[in-house]
Amino acid sequence: MAKDSGQDGAGKFRLNTVSRELLVAVSGLVLVLFILVHLAGNLILFRGPDAFNAYSQHLHELGLLLAAIRAGLIAAFVLHVVMTAWLVLANRAARTTRYAVQRTMGNTNFVKQTMIYSGLLILVFVLLHLYDFTFIDKAGPYSVVEGRNTGQSLGLYGIVWNAFSNPLHSLLYIVAMAALGLHFSNAVSTIWVTLGVLSDAATAKANLAARVLGAAIAVAFSAIPLYVLAMTHLRGV
Amino acid sequence: MAEKTISITLRVWRQDGPQAEGRFASYHAKDIPADLSFLEMLDIVNAGLEKAGADPIAFEHDCREGICGSCGAVVNGHAHGPQRATTLCQLYMRHFNDGDVITIEPFRAKAFPLIKDLVVDRSAFDRIIQAGGYISVKTGTAPDAHAQLVPKPKAEQAMDAAACIGCGACVAACPNASASLFTAAKISQLCKLPQGDPERKRRVSAMIRQMDHEGFGSCSKHYECQAACPKEIKVANIATMNREFLRTLLPGE
Numbered sequence: 021m022a023k024d025s026g027q028d029g030a031g032k033f034r035l036n037t038v039s040r041e042l043l044v045a046v047s048g049l050v051l052v053l054f055i056l057v058h059l060a061g062n063l064i065l066f067r068g069p070d071a072f073n074a075y076s077q078h079l080h081e082l083g084l085l086l087a088a089i090r091a092g093l094i095a096a097f098v099l100h101v102v103m104t105a106w107l108v109l110a111n112r113a114a115r116t117t118r119y120a121v122q123r124t125m126g127n128t129n130f131v132k133q134t135m136i137y138s139g140l141l142i143l144v145f146v147l148l149h150l151y152d153f154t155f156i157d158k159a160g161p162y163s164v165v166e167g168r169n170t171g172q173s174l175g176l177y178g179i180v181w182n183a184f185s186n187p188l189h190s191l192l193y194i195v196a197m198a199a200l201g202l203h204f205s206n207a208v209s210t211i212w213v214t215l216g217v218l219s220d221a222a223t224a225k226a227n228l229a230a231r232v233l234g235a236a237i238a239v240a241f242s243a244i245p246l247y248v249l250a251m252t253h254l255r256g257v
Numbered sequence: 258m259a260e261k262t263i264s265i266t267l268r269v270w271r272q273d274g275p276q277a278e279g280r281f282a283s284y285h286a287k288d289i290p291a292d293l294s295f296l297e298m299l300d301i302v303n304a305g306l307e308k309a310g311a312d313p314i315a316f317e318h319d320c321r322e323g324i325c326g327s328c329g330a331v332v333n334g335h336a337h338g339p340q341r342a343t344t345l346c347q348l349y350m351r352h353f354n355d356g357d358v359i360t361i362e363p364f365r366a367k368a369f370p371l372i373k374d375l376v377v378d379r380s381a382f383d384r385i386i387q388a389g390g391y392i393s394v395k396t397g398t399a400p401d402a403h404a405q406l407v408p409k410p411k412a413e414q415a416m417d418a419a420a421c422i423g424c425g426a427c428v429a430a431c432p433n434a435s436a437s438l439f440t441a442a443k444i445s446q447l448c449k450l451p452q453g454d455p456e457r458k459r460r461v462s463a464m465i466r467q468m469d470h471e472g473f474g475s476c477s478k479h480y481e482c483q484a485a486c487p488k489e490i491k492v493a494n495i496a497t498m499n500r501e502f503l504r505t506l507l508p509g510e
């Protein structure tokens with residue numbers, strides 16, 4: 021009777037669910053830090069092409085360090101996706117017969133129930149985003165903004181400008197940032213339980229702080245496409 | 258003064274056995290005194306079924322005073338019904354209205370296989386306890402109660418966790434059918450006390466391993482378990498369990 025022995029499977033190395041949760045939380049925390057730094061960098065765009073391109077230049081001058089940071093980020097991202105997918109599949113399998121009537125006691129919500137979907141949207145977005153701004157020739161034809169800099173390349177700034185002057189492209193980014201904001205707010209409110217550092221008394225405050233932070237991040241990231249749209253379509257710059 | 262009564266319609270999950278096909282059956286319960294408990298209402302319905310030569314609805318119960326953890330079903334989508342901090346046996350019909358349609362389903366989880374109608378096999382919980390939810394002590398005369406000092410806040414946390422009656426409502430209410438709240442409560446109640454300290458590392462690993470092995474899901478912090486728990490066990494215990502597990506990763510003493 022394998023089921024009766026608590027030792028079944030002992031000796032075989034298999035990540036238990038708590039370890040998987042912890043890996044989701046730790047990799048998620050790395051991604052959260054990255055998002056904050058990335059946002060700070062992006063906002064330099066408001067200081068004009070020179071400042072923004074100089075920032076991009078500085079990043080690339082980091083050389084090996086940049087390569088190491090990128091490798092770490094990719095590792096965290098892959099770990100996060102693999103572990104969450106594994107957890108979600110196991111969680112689905114844990115209830116094979118659904119309830120005919122299921123009501124919430126008022127604690128779960130849409131955001132909590134759609135973590136995997138907001139996550140998958142972010143995943144698709146990240147691939148598009150890398151294609152848009154990372155793998156592109158920063159001095160190529162797409163970096164020239166019509167009517168600015170007398171037909172010369174505006175570097176990464178020009179590329180961003182051209183991308184976001186397309187309303188559909190901007191909309192896609194804004195939707196992705198909304199998903200990120202939601203994912204982020206729930207993640208930051210629950211991660212403290214996962215990491216075992218939260219008492220009940222602090223929960224309400226952590227939830228509020230996480231929501232404010234999630235909303236702030238979505239709005240701040242979206243400010244860039246909105247700014248470019250406003251400049252190109254309203255002021256015709 | 259005439260007793261207040263209500264008439265209701267029940268939609269009850271009927272299933273003859275683990276392998277049998279289940280279905281909802283409707284029953285009309287007329288003139289049920291509002292001061293009866295939910296299980297007493299089911300007793301009346303069952304008496305009627307037996308009189309008519311039909312198979313009564315199988316449901317589990319024992320103490321009927323909210324302390325044993327035997328009873329439980331999902332009533333109108335809520336484990337143990339809509340009343341907070343209440344077991345099904347302590348839920349009274351006065352919380353329902355005349356003419357209500359009440360849907361009654363068994364706790365649903367792969368790790369709680371259905372036996373009959375509303376009765377599920379919760380022995381997975383017993384195996385989680387067997388894996389480490391105990392302390393090893395020398396038998397003999399009981400030690401003096403004050404032989405080991407326990408700080409008051411710790412004692413209270415341990416007592417709060419120990420209020421768990423193992424009914425399984427946390428699993429039933431969890432979107433992931435996770436047993437994290439149950440397992441965490443059993444770990445907390447021991448690890449907060451000096452008596453539970455010597456075996457703490459082995460305990461947390463073994464109990465989590467068994468919890469996974471039984472096929473329960475993991476915790477996504479929906480907090481539905483805490484809301485459904487008749488003993489108001491808190492999700493903070495899950496933070497304690499995770500912290501206990503993290504300790505096992507530290508280099509050994």
Ligand code: HEM
Pocket residue numbers: 041044045047048049051052055100101104105107108135136138139140142143203204206207208210211212214476477478
């Ligand atoms: C940069 C983007 C991302 C950030 C900042 C982030 C952050 C986080 C954090 C911190 C958590 C942990 C919450 C906890 O421990 O309670 C989490 C959970 C989760 N993440 Fe992400 N994540 C990102 C991308 C993704 C992607 C691409 C996926 C897609 C598969 C995903 C799927 C999930 C899921 C399903 C959970 C919940 C796991 C559970 O059920 O407990 N995330 N996220």
Ligand code: FES
Pocket residue numbers: 317318319320321322323324325326327328329344345346347
């Ligand atoms: S029958 Fe004992 S708790 Fe309900």
